[in-house]
Amino acid sequence: MPKILVTGANGQLGSELRELSRSYTHTYFFTDKEELDITDEEAIRSYVKQNAIDTIVNCAAYTAVDKAQSDEALADAINHQAVQYLATIAKESHCKLVHISTDYVFDGENYRPYVEDDATNPQSVYGQTKLLGEKALLHVRLPHSVIIRTSWVYSRYGANFVKTMLRLGKEKESLGVIFDQVGTPTYARDLAKAILDMLPHIDNAQTQIYHYSNEGVCSWYDFAKEIMKSAKLTCKVVPIETVSYPTPAKRPHYSLLNKSKIKQAYALEIPHWQESLHACLRHMGEER
Template sequence: MPNSNSNTYNILVTGSNGQVGSEIKELASNYPYNFFFTNRSNIDITSKDDIRNFCQTNSINVIINCAAYTAVDKAESDIEYADLVNRKAVKKLSIIAKELNIKLIHISTDYVFDGKNFKPYVEEYKTNPQSVYGKSKLDGELEMINVNPLNSIIIRTSWVYSYYGNNFVKTMLRLGKEKEELGVIFDQVGTPTYAKHLAQTILDIIPEIENSKVEIYNYSNEGVISWYDFAKDIMELANLNCKVKPIETFQYPTPAKRPHFSLLNKKKIKEKFNIEIPYYKDGLIDCLKRLDVIK
């Protein structure tokens, strides 16, 4: 928890109805910050004038950009819109952040990598996105790095789920009640990220962010599992009798290519901000309790 003597932070949270934005909203009262929660209806992040006016009117000194085009498969045919939200908007937020001396925290993804690695990805590893979504997110990162607003960071994360919105955990809970048997992919390996844990980390580190060049950090929960293992955990904890069978990626074709391996090395963020990252199952248990699935 940050110390309450910290400077007053007036924080603009974009995309505040998404998973991470909604979790920040719920945690907001625990922090000595002033929050401005926005979405498409009250700020157009594709317009520099709109961003500038909002930031000047409300004396914004931190932006947490949770807005993103995240429909991974749809992006394959909706290239222009994915680019607008994931690249162009990030460039505009970066330009205004630099102009008005605002800290910008931008959320990115493991999809910037090709998933062919055999050990956890460090931040400096060569990017090679395999999907339109991944490319649009990488392009957004590059725009931000190029503009280089002071005291700004990119956080790459993976397999995000939450109490809010649509996600893998909620899909498994629904299918677990409807079906006796379910095939889930076992040859894609990574770590789930509980949006509440990511939101907490972002809010905790705000006062500590100080850098002259945009820094990239990885964040997911701890642990290593496949989607199959994750589904098994969900069924078991929720006491559902649905049998989960392992299947290979080719048996479940999707328009966008998924990374087979997306483990992120979190050493940099842990050491820099002196944080502990919870184990993935602790996040899952907390989420299921909030969803009233378990006591």
């Protein structure tokens, strides 16, 4: 029976993996920074060896996009150096490795959905450190490993856009939301299920990069409107431009990811973002 180590297990994706794992016949080791410090190479090596781990799913990441601009050392330690450690130890121990990355490795200037081999050009410290993590994994030349880039992740766990909109929608009469950044939301539960379904079939000779988000396209404004509508909240959502809401880190204006490669390789059926949003809200008891 496979022994699967999940890092970042208290985050959105890790929490969904923990919940869904009950339906899969594997042995799981769910760790967060309290149980396993992935910035400590020897701690990882010891944990993998002692527990005879044969698969690692790295959900751990420094995801505070704006804070990363002034906290580059820690962001690099988690998003880059730790990935190098995990990849090196996975190779030593003949482990499979699934690593989660981001649309922020691109500059957001594209005119069509990004494919896996499009040129990267991150515009923030977060994006830069995540790209360095990808490159570190690729450099190790680890077989049976995949990088999954995703975007706009939300769930009923942790802090995310959906939960923020629900809170503000109950507190405010109107709310300005950016309309000139487009992409696709990703329900963490859908991505978690895709990973669990993929694991037995990962058998590539070298690291493969895949893109995964829900289907469809929207702006943050469209997303917020659908959240309010589904939750029967009367808060008026007003479209605003990015320039009206300056942030320390630059966000991509265009984050659409082409998912043809992962769908073909693993025969995945990916739900539309509206369908998944409604499923999440029902799970949260917020859809009315």
